[in-house]
Amino acid sequence: MKFIKNFEISIKLSPMKRKITLKQIARELDVSISTVSKALSNSKEISEDTTKKIQAFAKLYNYKPNNIALSLKNRKTKTIGILIPEIVHHFFSTVIRGIELIANRRGYNVIVGLSNESFTKEIINMEMLANGSIDGFILSISKETLLKQDYHHFNATINQGMPIVMFDRVVNEVDCDKVIVDDFNGAVKAVKKLIDNDCNHIGLITTMDYVSVGRLRTQGYVEALETSGIDANSDLILKIDDSLDVENHLEILENEIAQFFKTNKEIDGVFAVNELYAVTAMKVARKLGLSIPDDIQVIGFTDGVLSKHATPSLTTVSQHGQKIGEQAANLLIDRLEASDAESDQYFTNDERKTDFIKVVIETEIIERESTK
Amino acid sequence: MKFIKNFEISIKLSPMKRKITLKQIARELDVSISTVSKALSNSKEISEDTTKKIQAFAKLYNYKPNNIALSLKNRKTKTIGILIPEIVHHFFSTVIRGIELIANRRGYNVIVGLSNESFTKEIINMEMLANGSIDGFILSISKETLLKQDYHHFNATINQGMPIVMFDRVVNEVDCDKVIVDDFNGAVKAVKKLIDNDCNHIGLITTMDYVSVGRLRTQGYVEALETSGIDANSDLILKIDDSLDVENHLEILENEIAQFFKTNKEIDGVFAVNELYAVTAMKVARKLGLSIPDDIQVIGFTDGVLSKHATPSLTTVSQHGQKIGEQAANLLIDRLEASDAESDQYFTNDERKTDFIKVVIETEIIERESTK
DNA sequence: ATTCGTAACGAAAACGTTTTCGTGTTAACA
DNA sequence: TGTTAACACGAAAACGTTTTCGTTACGAAT
Numbered sequence: 001m002k003f004i005k006n007f008e009i010s011i012k013l014s015p016m017k018r019k020i021t022l023k024q025i026a027r028e029l030d031v032s033i034s035t036v037s038k039a040l041s042n043s044k045e046i047s048e049d050t051t052k053k054i055q056a057f058a059k060l061y062n063y064k065p066n067n068i069a070l071s072l073k074n075r076k077t078k079t080i081g082i083l084i085p086e087i088v089h090h091f092f093s094t095v096i097r098g099i100e101l102i103a104n105r106r107g108y109n110v111i112v113g114l115s116n117e118s119f120t121k122e123i124i125n126m127e128m129l130a131n132g133s134i135d136g137f138i139l140s141i142s143k144e145t146l147l148k149q150d151y152h153h154f155n156a157t158i159n160q161g162m163p164i165v166m167f168d169r170v171v172n173e174v175d176c177d178k179v180i181v182d183d184f185n186g187a188v189k190a191v192k193k194l195i196d197n198d199c200n201h202i203g204l205i206t207t208m209d210y211v212s213v214g215r216l217r218t219q220g221y222v223e224a225l226e227t228s229g230i231d232a233n234s235d236l237i238l239k240i241d242d243s244l245d246v247e248n249h250l251e252i253l254e255n256e257i258a259q260f261f262k263t264n265k266e267i268d269g270v271f272a273v274n275e276l277y278a279v280t281a282m283k284v285a286r287k288l289g290l291s292i293p294d295d296i297q298v299i300g301f302t303d304g305v306l307s308k309h310a311t312p313s314l315t316t317v318s319q320h321g322q323k324i325g326e327q328a329a330n331l332l333i334d335r336l337e338a339s340d341a342e343s344d345q346y347f348t349n350d351e352r353k354t355d356f357i358k359v360v361i362e363t364e365i366i367e368r369e370s371t372k
Numbered sequence: 373m374k375f376i377k378n379f380e381i382s383i384k385l386s387p388m389k390r391k392i393t394l395k396q397i398a399r400e401l402d403v404s405i406s407t408v409s410k411a412l413s414n415s416k417e418i419s420e421d422t423t424k425k426i427q428a429f430a431k432l433y434n435y436k437p438n439n440i441a442l443s444l445k446n447r448k449t450k451t452i453g454i455l456i457p458e459i460v461h462h463f464f465s466t467v468i469r470g471i472e473l474i475a476n477r478r479g480y481n482v483i484v485g486l487s488n489e490s491f492t493k494e495i496i497n498m499e500m501l502a503n504g505s506i507d508g509f510i511l512s513i514s515k516e517t518l519l520k521q522d523y524h525h526f527n528a529t530i531n532q533g534m535p536i537v538m539f540d541r542v543v544n545e546v547d548c549d550k551v552i553v554d555d556f557n558g559a560v561k562a563v564k565k566l567i568d569n570d571c572n573h574i575g576l577i578t579t580m581d582y583v584s585v586g587r588l589r590t591q592g593y594v595e596a597l598e599t600s601g602i603d604a605n606s607d608l609i610l611k612i613d614d615s616l617d618v619e620n621h622l623e624i625l626e627n628e629i630a631q632f633f634k635t636n637k638e639i640d641g642v643f644a645v646n647e648l649y650a651v652t653a654m655k656v657a658r659k660l661g662l663s664i665p666d667d668i669q670v671i672g673f674t675d676g677v678l679s680k681h682a683t684p685s686l687t688t689v690s691q692h693g694q695k696i697g698e699q700a701a702n703l704l705i706d707r708l709e710a711s712d713a714e715s716d717q718y719f720t721n722d723e724r725k726t727d728f729i730k731v732v733i734e735t736e737i738i739e740r741e742s743t744k
Numbered sequence: 745a746t747t748c749g750t751a752a753c754g755a756a757a758a759c760g761t762t763t764t765c766g767t768g769t770t771a772a773c774a
Numbered sequence: 775t776g777t778t779a780a781c782a783c784g785a786a787a788a789c790g791t792t793t794t795c796g797t798t799a800c801g802a803a804t
Contacts, residue, residue, distance in 0.1 A: 018533050019503070021790060032754045037792060047752060067504040068443045069790035072759045077440065079483065079505075087472070088465045090677075097459050100486050104497075109505065111451065111483040114472050125476075131391070132439040132760090133451075133481065161390050250680075279681050286683065305462075306681055308622075309651050311658065393760060404784045409762060419782060441760035444789045504790090 020061045029057060071132075079109040080332055081134035083125055085117045085142045085169075090275075090304030091321050092140070095167065098325020099138055106333050108135075119144040123153045135336050136163040138328045141171060147210050149173075163339070165332045167324050169212060177331045178358045179324050183213050183301075186317040186363030187220025190271050190299040193315075193365060195228050197297055197372050199269030202230075204237045205257065205277040211242075217273045217301060236264060240277065250280070257284045268296055275302045279310050282370060298370040312369035320361050327359050392433045401429060443504075448712065451481040452704055453506035455497055457489045457514045457541075462647075462676035463693045464512070467539065470697020471510055478705050480507075491516040495525045507708050508535040510700045513543060519582050521545075535711070537704045539696050541584060549707065550730045551700045555585050555673075558689040558735030559592025562643050562671040565687075565737060567600050569669055569744050571641030574602075576609045577629065577649045583614075589645045589673060608636060612649065622652070629656045642670045647678045650686055654742060670742040684741035692733050699731050 026033045031050065039046045039054035040063070046054075071077040080103055084092045096112065103110050111134060113125035122142045129137070137157065145151070146169065154174045158164055167179040194202050204221045207214035222232045238260045240253065257280060261267060270285075272278035278300030285296050292298060292312055300307055303318035398405045403422065411418045411426035412435070418426075443449040452475055456464045468484065475482050483506060485497035494514050501509070509529065517523070518541065526546045530536055536548040566574050576593045579586035594604045610632045612625065629652060633639060642657075644650035650672025657668050664670060664684055672679055675690035 016531050016533055022792095023790075033791085034755075034793080035753060038753090041792085045752065050752080064499070064503045065792095066790050068440060068449065069504070069759090070792085071440045072444050072761095072789090073791050073793095075759065087469050088462065090460065093460045093465045096484075097486065100459070100484070104485075109483055109485070109500065111481055112468075112472070113476075113481070114469065127436070128481065131436045132441070159388050161388055276681070283681075283683050304677075306677055309648065309655075309678055310681070311655050311683060394762095395760075405761085406763080406785075407783060410783090413762085417782065422782080437762095438760050441789090442762085444759090444791095445761050445763095447789065 017061070019066070020058075020063050021066070022063075025054065025057060025061070025063065029054060076135050076336070077133060078107060079111055079134050080329070081129040081137045081139075082110055082112045083115060083122065083129075083137060083139035084112070085115050085140060087112070087114055090306075091168075091302055091319060094321030095140075095325035095328070098322035098327075099329045100325075101322075102326045102329035102333070106329075108329075108333060115142040115145075117143045119148055119150070126153055126157055130157050130160065130162055134162075136165070136332045138165045138167065138325075138332055140167050141169040143211060146171070146212070163332060163335045165328045165335075167328045171212070175356055177328075177335065177356050179328045179331065180358065180360055181213070181319045181324065182360050182363050183216035184220040184223070186301065186319070187217040187271065187273075188224040189363065189365055190301070190317050191221050191224035192228070193371065194269040194271060194297055194299060195224065195230070197269070199297055200230075201233075201236065201264070201266040202269040202271060203260065203264060203267040205260070205270060205272040205281060206237065206239055207242050207273060208239055214273050221271055236267065253277070253280055254284055257281050258288065261285060261288055261290075270296060270298045272298070272300045275300045275304050275306045275314070275316065278314055278316070278370075279306050282310065282312070282314070293370055293372050297372060299365075303366055307366075307368070310370075315368045315371040316366050318364045318366050320364070324361050327361065331357060331359065389433070391438070392430075392435050393438070394435075397426065397429060397433070397435065401426060448507050448708070449505060450479060451483055451506050452701070453501040453509045453511075454482055454484045455487060455494065455501075455509060455511035456484070457487050457512060459484070459486055462678075463540075463674055463691060466693030467512075467697035467700070470694035470699075471701045472697075473694075474698045474701035474705070478701075480701075480705060487514040487517075489515045491520055491522070498525055498529055502529050502532065502534055506534075508537070508704045510537045510539065510697075510704055512539050513541040515583060518543070518584070535704060535707045537700045537707075539700045543584070547728055549700075549703045549728050551696050551703065552730065552732055553585070553691045553696065554732050554735050555588035556592040556595070558673065558691070559589040559643065559645075560596040561735065561737055562673070562689050563593050563596035564600070565743065566641040566643060566669055566671060567596065567602070569641070571669055572602075573608065573636070573638040574641040574643060575632065575636060575639040577632070577642060577644040577653060578609065578611055579614050579645060580611055586645050593643055608639065625649070625652055626656055629653050630660065633657060633660055633662075640668055642668060644670070644672045647672045647674045647676050647686070647688065650688070650742075651678050651682050654682065654684070654686070665742055665744050669744060671737075675738055679738075679740065682742075687740045687743040688738050690736045690738050692736070696733050699733065703729060703731065 022033050022036045026036045031054070035046060035050065036054055039051040040058055042051065082096060082099060086092060100110050111129065113129060115122035115125060119142060122145055151171060151173045154164060158176060164176040165179065166174065166176055168181060170178045170180055191202060202225070204218065206218045209215045225232045238256065240256065261284060270281050272281055278298050282292050282298050285292060290296050298314065300314050300316045303316045307314035307316040394405050394408045398408045407418060407422065408426055411423040412430055414423065454468060454471060458464055472482050483501065485501060487494035487497060491514060494517055523543060523545045526536060530548060537551065538546065538548055539551040540553060542550045542552055563574060574597070576590065578590045581587045597604045610628065612628065633656060642650070642653050644653055650670050654664055654670050657664060662668050670686065672686050672688045675688045679686035679688040
């Protein structure tokens with residue numbers, strides 16, 4: 001077999017085999033590029049002899065089509081972009097796992113960007129990826145963006161023909177498919193459970209209202225109380241300012257909660273909008289000499305490692321992060337493959353605002369030792 | 373301004389603006405593609421007038437070069453592939469955060485694949501990404517691969533000219549840059565601390581030996597004892613079979629540890645090779661009526677959420693996952709940019725086996741409440 | 745002997761860039 | 775007036791594919 005020069009040289013000098021291309025195969029076998037391409041896709045245009053020869057050669061040199069070239073030609077990359085605020089976070093990484101599972105199964109790759117809760121990083125990341133690198137986005141909005149209420153970058157991306165699926169932290173101002181947790185009803189369920197367990201003074205530990213999930217869970221708390229004929233006492237609601245990340249200001253959190261307990265000694269149940277608040281509440285309660293669940297029962301939101309392995313283990317509202325990721329991925333890929341089946345059908349429809357889907361994932365209460 | 377047909381149509385029917393290309397700009401402005409390209413890169417070949425006009429038009433239509441086309445032309449994608457066993461895992465997600473930080477800073481994207489501890493998925497993922505989608509890999513080997521000791525896919529990838537950086541779970545059989553934790557010395561430090569704290573009978577809770585990090589930490593445990601004149605008693609070593617994932621078989625773990633404590637009542641210190649084992653040991657000890665740290669002191673490995681928020685909080689050996697990720701990313705990108713500076717210099721060097729770097733990240737003991 | 749059909753293949757365009765190498769025009773210079 | 779140099783721009787190749795549309799040759803049918 002003869003080789004083109006460069007190829008031969010590189011073989012001699014090292015065991016390195018650069019990826020072989022159609023052009024190289026064509027030269028070696030003295031046929032045209034088109035013939036090689038057709039033979040490898042088993043086109044019946046090519047004779048059986050030639051096909052066999054080409055396929056054997058390709059296999060020998062482990063030919064695999066170049067993805068980038070394919071992407072350019074097909075104008076689709078078969079990869080989806082994930083843009084989330086934070087990755088060292090049980091919920092978000094669980095969602096990624098769900099996305100990756102479905103994506104892989106359906107032949108897609110995932111590329112992740114982290115906004116780090118920053119508006120600017122969110123925009124930069126989107127622009128970096130929106131220029132051909134991906135076919136669509138799955139994202140959860142950063143806190144800063146939620147505060148600013150500036151969503152132009154999402155709409156701009158959508159207007160460029162790139163579909164977006166939002167999950168968890170979503171917003172009405174953007175028209176796209178959404179996958180959300182039933183935060184409201186999850187909270188209702190949790191608080192009802194506390195009520196059923198004979199708690200009479202249920203405290204709420206929540207975040208500031210601009211994070212929609214915090215707001216919804218707070219509303220659920222109020223709702224559950226009211227339908228049970230209890231009126232929500234604002235003294236029993238503790239709002240934590242999480243603009244600074246709490247992980248590194250644990251003492252502040254502990255002090256606030258301790259103060260909360262001390263000034264509201266009647267509290268016999270606590271609902272916290274996340275795992276950390278719940279676990280910290282348990283810790284603080286114990287330091288104050290209260291026993292769980294006898295003196296205070298606690299339920300958290302988000303079923304992560306902490307809930308499972310805390311002592312006592314924590315009763316939580318599970319969000320099914322993986323399901324969320326799977327749904328989001330399926331939604332996005334469905335949209336992608338529908339739009340290239342009949343490319344204009346979808347986009348020329350003037351009423352497309354109404355066509356978007358909002359999937360609500362039901363929550364589930366996982367009972368553990370922090371409730372009776 | 374006149375428009376080419378397709379573009380005009382799409383504008384009329386919807387507010388959607390498909391990404392504009394050089395070719396379209398060229399047609400609108402009645403110049404050639406090359407002129408547009410040059411004008412946008414401020415080439416002095418182009419007159420000031422033309423340049424201004426083109427740049428204004430490009431800005432108006434928000435032109436951004438297509439990444440895929442650039443990748444094809446430059447034969448590099450500016451994205452790096454991460455391949456890890458699991459993402460819902462504090463350590464691994466921390467590493468990703470470190471990688472993403474550096475990658476972003478240096479103009480790279482990251483695409484993640486999950487092997488899910490499976491040999492086959494590892495290979496499939498690698499092949500999927502190695503065909504042009506990425507410029508290099510950062511990876512940690514799956515358990516199944518470690519068991520099989522089959523590393524041909526790594527070497528094959530390297531031989532195709534794609535650099536790999538391995539972290540944490542690495543292996544001598546593959547020649548590449550590596551970033552590892554100083555597992556051995558971390559374990560030594562931890563056990564020495566227990567000895568200094570007057571523990572006389574230190575138990576070890578570890579994994580099976582095929583996971584190198586488990587093996588190294590075990591060796592560190594033995595080493596620390598021996599240099600202190602204590603001989604390691606194999607009764608005090610509990611090896612957990614984690615071939616099935618432990619998260620879902622918590623009771624098995626608890627029972628084994630309970631049995632371990634009951635048959636070795638003299639234990640007054642425990643070193644566990646991960647967070648979960650350590651926290652579970654604390655939980656079991658308490659159930660047995662032992663108090664921490666008075667009766668038993670505990671140190672774990674891996675500083676995650678559990679350690680920080682357990683009660684009592686856990687003294688651990690921190691691995692600095694983010695540092696590991698940052699180092700790995702820098703190593704990989706350095707290698708990538710060096711190799712395209714002088715493309716053959718590096719690869720034609722026959723002694724390149726010796727050129728690879730192994731970075732060891734020092735561990736650090738974080739003292740909390742589980743030790744005196 | 746001419747037409748036709750078909751089998752087997754090649755040329756070329758297209759995807760969106762960048763870059764090298766022309767080429768034509770104009771002004772300056774001898 | 776003829777030569778040259780600078781200027782401003784365009785054509786085309788290249789990256790690696792797929793696919794459409796030829797084109798050739800040859801046997802069969804008229």
